[in-house]
Amino acid sequence: MKPTAQSGGAVASNATATPDLATALDQLWARFLPEIRQRVNILQGAAVACTGNQLSTEQRTAAHAAAHKLAGTLGTFNLAHGSDLARQFELVFGSEESPSAELSRNLADLAGELSSVIESRKTSALGTVHSLAPPPK
Amino acid sequence: MPRKILIIDDEDDIREVAALSLESIAGWDVVTASSGAQGLARAIEHQPDAILLDVMMPGMDGPTTFRELRKNPATDKIPVLLLTAKVQNSDQRRFADLGVESVLFKPFDPLTLAEQISDVLGWK
Numbered sequence: 001m002k003p004t005a006q007s008g009g010a011v012a013s014n015a016t017a018t019p020d021l022a023t024a025l026d027q028l029w030a031r032f033l034p035e036i037r038q039r040v041n042i043l044q045g046a047a048v049a050c051t052g053n054q055l056s057t058e059q060r061t062a063a064h065a066a067a068h069k070l071a072g073t074l075g076t077f078n079l080a081h082g083s084d085l086a087r088q089f090e091l092v093f094g095s096e097e098s099p100s101a102e103l104s105r106n107l108a109d110l111a112g113e114l115s116s117v118i119e120s121r122k123t124s125a126l127g128t129v130h131s132l133a134p135p136p137k
Numbered sequence: 138m139p140r141k142i143l144i145i146d147d148e149d150d151i152r153e154v155a156a157l158s159l160e161s162i163a164g165w166d167v168v169t170a171s172s173g174a175q176g177l178a179r180a181i182e183h184q185p186d187a188i189l190l191d192v193m194m195p196g197m198d199g200p201t202t203f204r205e206l207r208k209n210p211a212t213d214k215i216p217v218l219l220l221t222a223k224v225q226n227s228d229q230r231r232f233a234d235l236g237v238e239s240v241l242f243k244p245f246d247p248l249t250l251a252e253q254i255s256d257v258l259g260w261k
Contacts (some may be wrong), residue, residue, distance in 0.1 A: 021161045025247060026156065032150040059163070059198035060189025070147060076154050083244050 029121065031079050036073065036118060041064035044111040050104035062072050064093035074118070083105040085110055140260065143183060145176030145202065146183075146191035146220065154247055155189060169190035173197030177205055187258055189241070192221040194230070200235055201227040207236070208215045216258055220245070 046063035049055040067089035074082030088110060092099055100108060142165050146152040149171070156167040168183045170176035174197055180188060188206070188228075192199035199219055206212045219232050222243040232240045239257040255261050 021157070021247070024157055024161070027158065028150065028153055050249070068222055073150050074245030076151065076247060077244075080244070126139070 004034050005027075011036055025077065030071075034116075036070065037115075039070050039117050040111065040118060042066040043081035043086075043114065046089075047091065047104065047111045050099050050107055053103075053104075055096070055098065064090060067093055070114075077121065079121055083116060085114045087119065088113075094105075139164050139166050139184045140187070141168065141183060142254070143170065143176065143185040143188045143210070145167045145173065145188065145194075145199075146193070147171050147172045147194040151191070151220075151243065155245070155250060158172050158250045158255075162248065165251065173199070173202035173205070176202055177209070177212070180206060180215060181209065184211075185215060186224055187216045187218065187238075187254065189220050189254070190237075192219055192223060192225035202234070203235055203237060218254060218257060223234075 007132055042062050046055060046059050050063055057119035067086045071083050072089050074080075074086060089107070090101065092107065140163070141158075142159055144155050144159075144167060146169075152169050152171065154201070156169055159165045159167050168179050168185060170226045171196055175189070176190070177184075187236055190199045190202060194202075203217055203219070205253070206215065206217060216238045219235075219237050219240045220243060221228070221232065221240060229240065241249070241253055245253070
Protein backbone atom coordinates (compact mmCIF):
# COMPACT_ATOMS: atom_id res chain seq x y z
CA MET A 1 0.00 0.00 0.00
CA LYS A 2 1.39 3.35 -0.98
CA PRO A 3 1.52 6.18 1.56
CA THR A 4 -0.56 9.24 0.95
CA ALA A 5 0.71 12.78 0.96
CA GLN A 6 -0.05 14.52 4.23
CA SER A 7 -0.20 17.92 2.69
CA GLY A 8 0.44 19.53 -0.59
CA GLY A 9 1.25 22.82 -2.14
CA ALA A 10 0.99 22.70 -5.88
CA VAL A 11 -1.95 21.11 -7.56
CA ALA A 12 -2.00 18.52 -10.29
CA SER A 13 -0.44 19.63 -13.53
CA ASN A 14 -3.77 19.55 -15.31
CA ALA A 15 -5.29 21.80 -12.72
CA THR A 16 -8.09 24.00 -13.88
CA ALA A 17 -8.82 25.62 -10.54
CA THR A 18 -11.55 28.16 -10.72
CA PRO A 19 -12.03 31.12 -8.45
CA ASP A 20 -15.55 29.84 -7.91
CA LEU A 21 -14.44 26.87 -5.82
CA ALA A 22 -14.55 28.76 -2.52
CA THR A 23 -17.98 30.06 -3.34
CA ALA A 24 -19.16 26.60 -4.31
CA LEU A 25 -17.85 25.18 -1.03
CA ASP A 26 -19.64 27.94 0.86
CA GLN A 27 -22.83 27.01 -0.92
CA LEU A 28 -22.38 23.37 0.04
CA TRP A 29 -21.73 24.44 3.63
CA ALA A 30 -24.94 26.46 3.67
CA ARG A 31 -26.86 23.53 2.23
CA PHE A 32 -25.53 21.01 4.73
CA LEU A 33 -25.50 23.30 7.77
CA PRO A 34 -28.94 22.20 9.02
CA GLU A 35 -27.77 18.58 9.00
CA ILE A 36 -24.52 19.54 10.73
CA ARG A 37 -26.45 21.47 13.39
CA GLN A 38 -28.71 18.48 13.89
CA ARG A 39 -25.66 16.30 14.57
CA VAL A 40 -24.39 18.83 17.11
CA ASN A 41 -27.81 18.83 18.76
CA ILE A 42 -27.52 15.06 19.14
CA LEU A 43 -24.17 15.53 20.88
CA GLN A 44 -25.54 18.26 23.11
CA GLY A 45 -28.47 16.06 24.08
CA ALA A 46 -26.15 13.18 24.85
CA ALA A 47 -23.90 15.44 26.91
CA VAL A 48 -26.86 16.64 28.96
CA ALA A 49 -28.00 13.05 29.46
CA CYS A 50 -24.51 12.16 30.64
CA THR A 51 -24.52 14.85 33.32
CA GLY A 52 -27.77 13.36 34.65
CA ASN A 53 -26.39 9.85 34.27
CA GLN A 54 -29.28 9.10 31.93
CA LEU A 55 -27.53 8.28 28.66
CA SER A 56 -29.42 5.49 26.91
CA THR A 57 -27.80 2.96 24.61
CA GLU A 58 -29.70 4.40 21.65
CA GLN A 59 -28.55 7.89 22.53
CA ARG A 60 -24.95 6.74 22.83
CA THR A 61 -25.10 4.99 19.46
CA ALA A 62 -26.64 8.04 17.79
CA ALA A 63 -24.08 10.34 19.42
CA HIS A 64 -21.20 8.12 18.31
CA ALA A 65 -22.46 8.15 14.71
CA ALA A 66 -23.03 11.91 14.77
CA ALA A 67 -19.56 12.54 16.19
CA HIS A 68 -17.95 10.28 13.61
CA LYS A 69 -19.64 12.12 10.77
CA LEU A 70 -18.78 15.54 12.16
CA ALA A 71 -15.17 14.53 12.67
CA GLY A 72 -14.94 13.54 9.03
CA THR A 73 -16.80 16.53 7.66
CA LEU A 74 -15.87 19.69 9.56
CA GLY A 75 -12.21 19.76 8.65
CA THR A 76 -13.16 19.40 5.03
CA PHE A 77 -14.91 22.74 5.41
CA ASN A 78 -11.77 24.25 6.92
CA LEU A 79 -12.89 23.67 10.52
CA ALA A 80 -10.06 21.46 11.72
CA HIS A 81 -10.69 22.36 15.36
CA GLY A 82 -14.29 21.28 14.92
CA SER A 83 -13.12 17.89 13.68
CA ASP A 84 -10.82 17.60 16.71
CA LEU A 85 -13.68 18.36 19.08
CA ALA A 86 -15.97 15.88 17.33
CA ARG A 87 -13.23 13.26 17.54
CA GLN A 88 -13.25 13.62 21.34
CA PHE A 89 -16.98 12.89 21.39
CA GLU A 90 -16.43 9.93 19.08
CA LEU A 91 -13.90 8.43 21.47
CA VAL A 92 -16.13 8.95 24.51
CA PHE A 93 -19.31 7.58 22.94
CA GLY A 94 -17.46 4.78 21.22
CA SER A 95 -16.40 3.45 24.59
CA GLU A 96 -18.46 0.95 26.52
CA GLU A 97 -17.67 2.75 29.76
CA SER A 98 -19.96 5.49 30.98
CA PRO A 99 -18.28 8.88 31.19
CA SER A 100 -17.29 10.04 34.66
CA ALA A 101 -19.08 12.97 36.24
CA GLU A 102 -16.15 15.23 35.45
CA LEU A 103 -15.97 14.08 31.83
CA SER A 104 -19.71 14.55 31.49
CA ARG A 105 -19.37 18.18 32.56
CA ASN A 106 -16.55 18.60 30.07
CA LEU A 107 -18.70 17.16 27.32
CA ALA A 108 -21.32 19.83 27.86
CA ASP A 109 -18.62 22.50 27.51
CA LEU A 110 -17.19 20.78 24.45
CA ALA A 111 -20.61 20.65 22.83
CA GLY A 112 -20.98 24.38 23.37
CA GLU A 113 -17.53 24.99 21.91
CA LEU A 114 -18.32 22.81 18.92
CA SER A 115 -21.49 24.73 18.27
CA SER A 116 -19.58 28.02 18.46
CA VAL A 117 -16.96 26.78 16.02
CA ILE A 118 -19.64 25.83 13.53
CA GLU A 119 -21.66 29.02 13.88
CA SER A 120 -18.57 31.20 13.55
CA ARG A 121 -17.40 29.70 10.26
CA LYS A 122 -16.74 32.50 7.88
CA THR A 123 -17.82 32.16 4.31
CA SER A 124 -15.08 31.90 1.71
CA ALA A 125 -12.83 30.35 4.36
CA LEU A 126 -11.02 28.79 1.44
CA GLY A 127 -10.61 32.06 -0.32
CA THR A 128 -6.95 31.26 -0.92
CA VAL A 129 -8.11 28.98 -3.71
CA HIS A 130 -7.55 31.94 -6.00
CA SER A 131 -3.83 31.48 -5.54
CA LEU A 132 -4.04 27.96 -6.94
CA ALA A 133 -4.52 29.18 -10.45
CA PRO A 134 -1.33 28.79 -12.47
CA PRO A 135 0.73 31.96 -12.44
CA PRO A 136 0.37 34.10 -15.54
CA LYS A 137 3.01 33.43 -18.14
CA MET B 138 -8.97 12.80 -21.91
CA PRO B 139 -9.63 13.65 -18.25
CA ARG B 140 -9.36 11.02 -15.56
CA LYS B 141 -12.56 9.50 -14.30
CA ILE B 142 -13.07 8.91 -10.58
CA LEU B 143 -15.85 7.05 -8.84
CA ILE B 144 -16.63 8.28 -5.33
CA ILE B 145 -18.57 5.84 -3.15
CA ASP B 146 -19.72 7.40 0.12
CA ASP B 147 -23.06 7.38 1.91
CA GLU B 148 -22.56 10.90 3.30
CA ASP B 149 -23.91 13.49 0.91
CA ASP B 150 -21.70 16.31 2.15
CA ILE B 151 -18.45 14.35 1.81
CA ARG B 152 -19.43 13.02 -1.58
CA GLU B 153 -20.31 16.44 -2.92
CA VAL B 154 -17.25 18.23 -1.55
CA ALA B 155 -14.95 15.53 -2.93
CA ALA B 156 -16.65 15.67 -6.32
CA LEU B 157 -16.46 19.45 -6.41
CA SER B 158 -12.82 19.34 -5.43
CA LEU B 159 -11.76 16.80 -8.04
CA GLU B 160 -13.75 18.43 -10.80
CA SER B 161 -12.66 21.98 -10.02
CA ILE B 162 -9.04 21.46 -9.02
CA ALA B 163 -8.00 18.62 -11.30
CA GLY B 164 -10.60 18.80 -14.03
CA TRP B 165 -11.43 15.12 -13.60
CA ASP B 166 -14.75 13.56 -14.44
CA VAL B 167 -16.52 12.33 -11.32
CA VAL B 168 -19.16 9.67 -10.91
CA THR B 169 -20.75 9.18 -7.49
CA ALA B 170 -22.55 6.44 -5.64
CA SER B 171 -24.18 6.54 -2.21
CA SER B 172 -23.85 2.86 -1.32
CA GLY B 173 -21.56 -0.08 -1.90
CA ALA B 174 -24.11 -1.83 -4.09
CA GLN B 175 -24.64 1.26 -6.22
CA GLY B 176 -20.88 1.72 -6.38
CA LEU B 177 -20.36 -1.78 -7.78
CA ALA B 178 -22.89 -1.12 -10.51
CA ARG B 179 -21.40 2.27 -11.37
CA ALA B 180 -17.89 0.83 -11.46
CA ILE B 181 -18.94 -1.79 -14.00
CA GLU B 182 -20.87 0.76 -16.06
CA HIS B 183 -18.37 3.65 -16.04
CA GLN B 184 -15.00 1.86 -15.75
CA PRO B 185 -13.37 4.66 -13.73
CA ASP B 186 -9.61 5.15 -13.57
CA ALA B 187 -9.81 4.93 -9.76
CA ILE B 188 -12.32 4.54 -6.97
CA LEU B 189 -12.49 6.55 -3.76
CA LEU B 190 -14.30 4.26 -1.34
CA ASP B 191 -15.70 5.17 2.07
CA VAL B 192 -15.10 2.61 4.82
CA MET B 193 -18.12 3.01 7.08
CA MET B 194 -21.35 2.69 5.14
CA PRO B 195 -24.64 1.05 6.09
CA GLY B 196 -25.31 -2.21 4.32
CA MET B 197 -22.26 -3.12 2.29
CA ASP B 198 -19.31 -1.39 3.95
CA GLY B 199 -16.12 -0.28 2.23
CA PRO B 200 -14.02 -3.41 2.79
CA THR B 201 -16.86 -5.66 1.60
CA THR B 202 -17.39 -3.46 -1.45
CA PHE B 203 -13.67 -3.64 -2.17
CA ARG B 204 -13.69 -7.44 -2.04
CA GLU B 205 -16.67 -7.53 -4.40
CA LEU B 206 -14.84 -5.21 -6.81
CA ARG B 207 -11.86 -7.55 -6.78
CA LYS B 208 -14.01 -10.61 -7.43
CA ASN B 209 -15.45 -9.16 -10.64
CA PRO B 210 -13.22 -9.31 -13.74
CA ALA B 211 -14.83 -6.08 -14.93
CA THR B 212 -13.57 -4.16 -11.92
CA ASP B 213 -10.72 -6.17 -10.44
CA LYS B 214 -7.97 -3.98 -11.93
CA ILE B 215 -9.40 -0.60 -10.93
CA PRO B 216 -7.24 1.05 -8.24
CA VAL B 217 -9.14 1.64 -5.01
CA LEU B 218 -8.31 4.19 -2.33
CA LEU B 219 -10.15 3.90 0.95
CA LEU B 220 -11.52 7.05 2.53
CA THR B 221 -11.94 6.88 6.27
CA ALA B 222 -12.38 8.96 9.38
CA LYS B 223 -10.97 6.10 11.45
CA VAL B 224 -7.51 6.82 12.75
CA GLN B 225 -6.79 3.97 15.13
CA ASN B 226 -3.65 1.98 14.34
CA SER B 227 -5.52 -1.32 14.36
CA ASP B 228 -7.88 -0.01 11.70
CA GLN B 229 -5.01 1.21 9.55
CA ARG B 230 -3.35 -2.22 9.68
CA ARG B 231 -6.63 -3.91 8.80
CA PHE B 232 -7.13 -1.63 5.80
CA ALA B 233 -3.55 -2.12 4.63
CA ASP B 234 -4.07 -5.88 4.68
CA LEU B 235 -7.02 -5.59 2.31
CA GLY B 236 -4.79 -4.74 -0.64
CA VAL B 237 -6.09 -1.29 -1.47
CA GLU B 238 -3.78 1.21 -3.14
CA SER B 239 -3.86 3.55 -0.19
CA VAL B 240 -5.95 5.00 2.61
CA LEU B 241 -6.95 8.66 2.63
CA PHE B 242 -8.19 10.22 5.82
CA LYS B 243 -11.18 12.38 6.57
CA PRO B 244 -11.27 15.23 6.92
CA PHE B 245 -9.45 15.78 3.66
CA ASP B 246 -8.36 19.09 2.23
CA PRO B 247 -10.42 19.85 -0.88
CA LEU B 248 -7.51 21.83 -2.26
CA THR B 249 -5.07 18.90 -2.17
CA LEU B 250 -7.29 15.82 -2.54
CA ALA B 251 -6.55 15.47 -6.26
CA GLU B 252 -2.84 15.81 -5.60
CA GLN B 253 -2.95 13.07 -2.95
CA ILE B 254 -4.70 10.72 -5.35
CA SER B 255 -2.30 11.59 -8.16
CA ASP B 256 0.70 10.98 -5.90
CA VAL B 257 -0.53 7.56 -4.84
CA LEU B 258 -1.41 6.45 -8.35
CA GLY B 259 1.62 7.97 -10.06
CA TRP B 260 -0.48 10.16 -12.28
CA LYS B 261 2.01 13.01 -12.54
